[in-house]
Amino acid sequence: MGRELTQKIRLRPYIAATSAYLGGHWNCFAEAAFSPKPESLVSNMSSAAASVVNSAESGLASRALSARLSEAYRVVRDETERRAAPLSAEDQVVQSMPDASPAKWHRAHTTWFFEQFLLGPHRPGYQVFHPDYAYLFNSYYVSAGPRHTRAARGLLTRPGADDVTAYRRAVDEAMLALFAEADEATLHKLAPLVEVGLNHEQQHQELLLTDILHAFAQNPIPPAYDRAWRLPAADRSGDDWVDLPEGIHAIGHAGESFHFDNEKPAHRALVGPVKLARHLVTNAEWLEFMADGGYRTATLWLMDGFAAAERDGWEAPGHWRQGEDGAWRIMTLGGLQAIDPDAPVCHISYYEADAYARWRGKHLPTEMEWEVAARAGHLNDAFGLVWQWTRSSYSPYPGYRAIEGALGEYNGKFMVNQLVLRGSSCVTPADHSRLTYRNFFYPHHRWQFTGLRLADYDV
Template sequence: MSLHQPFPRGATLAARFNAVRAHSMALVDGLSAEDCQLQSMPDASPIKWHLAHTSWFFETFLLAESNRPPPPFDPAFKVLFNSYYIGVGERHLRAERGLLSRPGLERVLQYRQHVDQHMLALLAEPNLGDSEFDLIELGLQHEQQHQELILTDVKHHFSCNPLAPAWRDQSADQSPRAGDDHGPAFQTYSGGLIEIGHKGSSFSFDNERPSHRVWLEPFELATRNVSNGEYLAFMLDGGYRRPELWLAEAWDHIRVHGWQAPLYWQHDAQGWSVFTLHGRVPLDHQAPVCHISFYEADAYARWAGARLPTEAEWELAAQSDTLPGLHAEVWQWTNSAYLAYPGYQPAAGAVGEYNGKFMLSQMVLRGSSLATPPGHARHSYRNFFPAQARWQFSGMRLAR
């Protein structure tokens, strides 16, 4: 693969490296060391861990493998900040990342500075080959994924605090696209033999490749995402109490966990409110519904007399460029299991564990969200999470 085509070698890639790394630091500006230590659930990670792990990626896969590798910043970090790369070695238990009070935030920030210094020196070398440039771009895209995770995780951490603290007065999920009071219209697509998956020389993750043909029957896709007000109508119609709307596993899950509304919704004498990155606010009925699981999206679609689109249907609509809001509002659940494309080949070595090993018991989401870093989204991007996950900025768009 050749990932550096849109990002020329040398100084231009160094500038991009600086920009991506600086954006991570901008996201945590104003957070205290205590804020960055929190781990509110096993699926979320402390913000401090995200800052360290994204540096660990560059140190492990680039600096340590370079012609003149610098000494490791701290040998213990190889274990502490490894996420799931079994080929690299031992890993600290994910559910116990919040117990790592040491190293402190200041030490982690020193680690980032150390990695940045040596990475910029590496980028200045004249003899870097395609493989190094490919890994650098992968590391930057990986860090952008963690930038979105920083926002989803800090939101969940803060939601557990009865003070309902704000990450920012003006925040990523504060300016949703205005909806309307009418049901969505539907755009018709003729289907047929289409091609999906990434094409060209620009960056893509390995799970977006190879481009391949898919046959689609004619279908319709809603012209906008489902709104909070529409989802509230589902709830008021007994949506969470009607087993005929739910898949068996989904019904068992919502009964066990007592779900009655999307994550972060709350009802009191003043009505419905929702916790956001800027604190708790009244529910905006026209904003796209967010923080729902695949279970909830599927049940709502059945209640609405529709269904969720497949990822191939979604990508065809994105290629057609005929619908607003496919990007930059909420990730949209599809009815497609996260599986390999025909002819899929993971990268060689430990870095090949990035996507392929998770192709089991997960569902695909398409699009992007208000928390996705600028320039990170593309039509072929495949996000994926377990069907019960809902702390991500996940919503839905109906098909039929």
């Protein structure tokens, strides 16, 4: 693949995190659920990288790395199946809009990734599970061959959910055999590719849930994915605002722990003076915006945003429903629930977030402002509740170069017309968040767990 992927990606310590990872780690499900601290994640990943290097020097790397790869692979792959387990075969076929994908497609696509980029090139004599699956389950990798139309994924009643399960099992067996049979040099070559594949699958674990929630929200008889699901209240402790004085700050990922190529190169940028809201905007605050006619006041909105609101009939955040009694409710993974005034508002587009900020006489922060404040520990709920819109366009950092080969299509070609979100959400896998992570969506998208915090330049 040319240069090492994302500048010497190293394997994460999944083994140490296995019990917490598999034990109901979504922050949404229980007050005591596992909630990672990004700083500790970086420290742990650096230690894992060092342990792999040290064991290589001691001559024990082959079996140690094989075991580590196998365990990491099993943990992530099992988590995908755990998330899909509550879904019926019918649930797994539905596609509610072109931007979403069926659950069985997510399960199959992440499997194709390992077959395409690891088993095919690196396991001699490997035969693909089905000759047509590459066409059906490739997403956007033009270099990897032709693809089925994205908007028509929901028309694929075959292969069925059970067929996808068989596909996953066959590829899992082949991957574990590859780890067991490969020599030390091959394992070190495979490790960064496996790391990318596992992080790619974790991204689809989140999408699997946001996509099925969008599908359930179209149902007039609202189903529930898990009746126990709740989004916790936002943390309102501490002062309302955090001052960031003017200064030059480090931005982006430094070091050898895992990162995507869009988080590099690390560089320095001028940030401030600015104040950032310590707290996320809540449903109670959003209801005030609605009551004041925020969705009908064109002067608060960007032109494209107001056009989208009129065209699509936005009167409230996504998945909100108003009953005959006038009360608003929200469709959640736990079914239709009353609006919790203390929970962070979510399922909002960039356009809505920007309009709300204008209504408050504030702004959305830039991604650099967010990163500096989060790195200093100033932001409540930076991770684990909702992704937070920034006003930064999704663009390459100075000196960015996409990695070579088909995986170079992973990030770079999307760097136009999208906005950056920072943090992580309640359905983001527990160890898939870090300070430098750059999520991105188009400004009209609002089916993800997306919210906001404010910035103020009147300092």
